[in-house]
Amino acid sequence: MHGLWLEKFLPSPSEDQITGSGITRGYKYFSRGLSVILLVIVLVPLTLISFLAHYQYESLLQEEEMAQLLLNLEGGKSTIEAFVSELQSVVKFVARDDRYEELLEPRELEALFVRLKNEYPGFADIEIIDTDGKQRAYYGPYTLPKHNYSDQTWYKKVLTHGVHISNVFSGFRHVPHFVVAVSREHPHKKGHWVLRVTIDGKTLQKFIDTIKTNYADDMFLVDVGCVVQTQPQKYGKIGEKCILKIDEDLAAKRLGAIKKGRESISQESMGMMVVKKTFEGQEITHAVVDILNTPWKLVLVKEQYLYAETWLQFKIKLITMFLTCVIVSVFVILEISTAITNHLRESDKKRQQLYSEAEHNNKLASIGRLAAGVAHEINNPLSIINQKTGLVQDLMELTGDFEYKDAMEEAHESIQKSVNRCKTITHRLLGFARQTDVQVEEIDINAVLGEVADFLAKEAMYNQIKIGYELGENVGKIFSDRGPLQQVFLNIINNAIDAIGNNGTITLSSRQIDPNTILVEIVDDGPGMPEEVRKRIFEPFFTTKETGKGTGLGLSITYGLVKKLGGDIKVTTEIGKGTTFEVTLPVQQSN
Amino acid sequence: MIKSKVLIIDDEIEFASTLCQRLKLRGMAAVDVHSGAEGIACLPKMNPGIVILDLKMPDMNGVDVLEKIKEYDPSIEVIMLTGHGSSGSGVEAKEKGAFDYAMKPLDIKDLLNTIEAADNKRSKV
Numbered sequence: 001m002h003g004l005w006l007e008k009f010l011p012s013p014s015e016d017q018i019t020g021s022g023i024t025r026g027y028k029y030f031s032r033g034l035s036v037i038l039l040v041i042v043l044v045p046l047t048l049i050s051f052l053a054h055y056q057y058e059s060l061l062q063e064e065e066m067a068q069l070l071l072n073l074e075g076g077k078s079t080i081e082a083f084v085s086e087l088q089s090v091v092k093f094v095a096r097d098d099r100y101e102e103l104l105e106p107r108e109l110e111a112l113f114v115r116l117k118n119e120y121p122g123f124a125d126i127e128i129i130d131t132d133g134k135q136r137a138y139y140g141p142y143t144l145p146k147h148n149y150s151d152q153t154w155y156k157k158v159l160t161h162g163v164h165i166s167n168v169f170s171g172f173r174h175v176p177h178f179v180v181a182v183s184r185e186h187p188h189k190k191g192h193w194v195l196r197v198t199i200d201g202k203t204l205q206k207f208i209d210t211i212k213t214n215y216a217d218d219m220f221l222v223d224v225g226c227v228v229q230t231q232p233q234k235y236g237k238i239g240e241k242c243i244l245k246i247d248e249d250l251a252a253k254r255l256g257a258i259k260k261g262r263e264s265i266s267q268e269s270m271g272m273m274v275v276k277k278t279f280e281g282q283e284i285t286h287a288v289v290d291i292l293n294t295p296w297k298l299v300l301v302k303e304q305y306l307y308a309e310t311w312l313q314f315k316i317k318l319i320t321m322f323l324t325c326v327i328v329s330v331f332v333i334l335e336i337s338t339a340i341t342n343h344l345r346e347s348d349k350k351r352q353q354l355y356s357e358a359e360h361n362n363k364l365a366s367i368g369r370l371a372a373g374v375a376h377e378i379n380n381p382l383s384i385i386n387q388k389t390g391l392v393q394d395l396m397e398l399t400g401d402f403e404y405k406d407a408m409e410e411a412h413e414s415i416q417k418s419v420n421r422c423k424t425i426t427h428r429l430l431g432f433a434r435q436t437d438v439q440v441e442e443i444d445i446n447a448v449l450g451e452v453a454d455f456l457a458k459e460a461m462y463n464q465i466k467i468g469y470e471l472g473e474n475v476g477k478i479f480s481d482r483g484p485l486q487q488v489f490l491n492i493i494n495n496a497i498d499a500i501g502n503n504g505t506i507t508l509s510s511r512q513i514d515p516n517t518i519l520v521e522i523v524d525d526g527p528g529m530p531e532e533v534r535k536r537i538f539e540p541f542f543t544t545k546e547t548g549k550g551t552g553l554g555l556s557i558t559y560g561l562v563k564k565l566g567g568d569i570k571v572t573t574e575i576g577k578g579t580t581f582e583v584t585l586p587v588q589q590s591n
Numbered sequence: 592m593i594k595s596k597v598l599i600i601d602d603e604i605e606f607a608s609t610l611c612q613r614l615k616l617r618g619m620a621a622v623d624v625h626s627g628a629e630g631i632a633c634l635p636k637m638n639p640g641i642v643i644l645d646l647k648m649p650d651m652n653g654v655d656v657l658e659k660i661k662e663y664d665p666s667i668e669v670i671m672l673t674g675h676g677s678s679g680s681g682v683e684a685k686e687k688g689a690f691d692y693a694m695k696p697l698d699i700k701d702l703l704n705t706i707e708a709a710d711n712k713r714s715k716v
Contacts, residue, residue: 379696382696383603384603391616
């Protein structure tokens with residue numbers, strides 16, 4: 001049941017691909033498929049976790065950042081409000097109802113102004129305005145014409161609200177200043193008189209510069225129309241519109257719309273607004289808050305995150321860790337899938353080998369049985385032919401000369417030769433399949449090799465073939481059947497002599513490869529043979545010799561004998577280099 | 592000169608009769624029969640000294656016939672014929688009392704030598 005779903009994704013390396021190149025391609029696909037699946041299994045969670053960590057930490061830092069920003073803004077706002085409220089209190093105190101007459105006296109006004117100026121050096125001038133909006137008294141460095149303020153907005157506002165703080169403007173004085181005005185009921189007439197104090201814009205500037213902390217990259221005031229009131233370090237000039245376009249942000253906030261892109265506006269409590277935007281290629285955050293009872297808004301600009309350094313370090317660590325994990329897992333996964341594929345390929349190869357070996361054995365066995373059956377059937381009529389020709393021979397010998405006797409004797413001889421040839425074949429075939437028991441005796445394998453080689457020495461000598469020995473000295477005796485063993489070596493060495501033809505060497509070697517196995521190698525330096533021949537060499541009737549010279553049974557009988565003796569035979573060959581027969585034999589017969 | 596009578600038992604009629612004929616040509620008293628039972632039956636009538644016996648016949652196994660012959664007269668020498676290309680069954684038969692074995696197709700000279708040896712053995716007894 002295992003791996004059923006996995007098989008849908010993984011190509012099978014060996015199915016339907018019998019040829020060598022197909023198998024190679026199949027394993028390549030399998031290895032790739034396995035790598036991809038393992039990579040997905042490992043890398044997807046890793047990537048997800050990394051992204052999650054990234055965003056989680058980022059939002060944590062942003063929240064912290066926002067809290068810091070709002071804290072600073074809140075601090076600035078309350079300080080400015082306290083300052084403004086103090087100014088208002090002073091002016092309100094000076095403009096007590098009963099002091100109207102007194103203040104119209106130039107000397108009194110001057111004395112008051114000097115006292116105030118001592119306390120608040122930013123006070124620029126002071127004037128008293130009558131119920132009809134006309135200036136009644138003035139003290140200050142400027143020469144101001146006796147103005148009628150009755151149709152001016154600030155005058156109307158001060159009459160309505162009792163107290164008014166203006167935005168910063170240059171006006172008749174031609175220097176930036178702002179006004180604090182207070183209206184009081186006229187002691188004698190119906191209506192209100194107004195005390196107006198002009199304060200130098202620099203006072204406000206100094207104050208803002210004082211409260212600006214290192215945290216803020218810029219801090220300044222704007223009025224309701226977003227005209228800059230105190231000099232920013234970077235974001236505009238006094239009297240001009242703020243280049244951060246805060247008015248647009250405010251409009252967006254009012255509409256509840258959030259601009260697309262990189263900008264985001266978050267509405268916070270207590271009239272604060274935080275805007276993130278890209279300004280001149282830099283990401284900045286600015287926060288705006290209304291200053292109570294004034295036309296001003298405090299703007300705080302933060303160009304860089306407070307935690308930028310921490311964030312950068314975290315990002316570097318995260319990316320390093322992520323990349324390390326990716327590299328390590330890619331490496332390990334590739335190694336693992338290569339190892340698994342190799343293992344699979346090896347075991348498939350082994351299985352294929354066992355399969356073809358079994359197939360080969362089976363084939364040899366059935367061919368053997370068939371051959372034996374045929375041989376047996378042919379042997380009987382052959383015996384009759386043999387007897388009949390014998391009888392003809394006998395009769396001819398008994399008969400005197402007659403016409404064509406020589407020709408008949410010649411024909412008879414030829415028949416007899418053919419019968420003998422057939423006899424050799426049938427006997428060999430029957431020998432190939434015979435079922436006699438193995439007669440076990442103690443045998444010195446080196447001695448057997450020596451005997452067989454001696455037997456063939458003359459034939460080898462005629463063909464200028466040397467027989468060399470590399471016999472292992474400590475090869476013990478084995479229990480086997482001497483006859484078949486001799487036949488095995490005789491066939492192989494004979495074959496080697498035939499293969500070499502003329503001039504060459506046959507080397508016989510023996511060695512013990514493990515306590516129960518002896519290996520005998522018969523190596524020739526003949527021409528070798530092609531792979532097609534090597535594959536079929538143990539098949540009955542397979543011969544490369546000329547017709548009539550070989551039966552094609554020698555090596556198949558050899559194969560059968562070795563198997564019966566409990567051993568194994570293998571052949572390796574290389575064209576132009578020679579052929580090696582390896583015969584392994586058990587030291588003990590298993591049955 | 593072979594003194595003993597020779598009985599040939601083989602189910603291949605052509606083979607047995609031809610061999611019989613050839614032995615007769617060589618001056619031997621030879622008879623051929625074509626089954627194991629027939630062979631055993633003609634023993635008292637013919638009283639052969641040498642039997643040439645096929646190892647495999649449809650009615651009886653050659654070895655069984657050999658045993659019956661030896662029971663009847665242990666002095667009868669039996670030469671087994673085997674068509675199986677193996678000496679194994681021949682060896683087995685020798686252990687059971689056969690004089691020797693010969694493989695089909697027969698070499699007449701070898702067979703004659705064997706018959707002579709068997710005859711010599713009988714005349715010594």
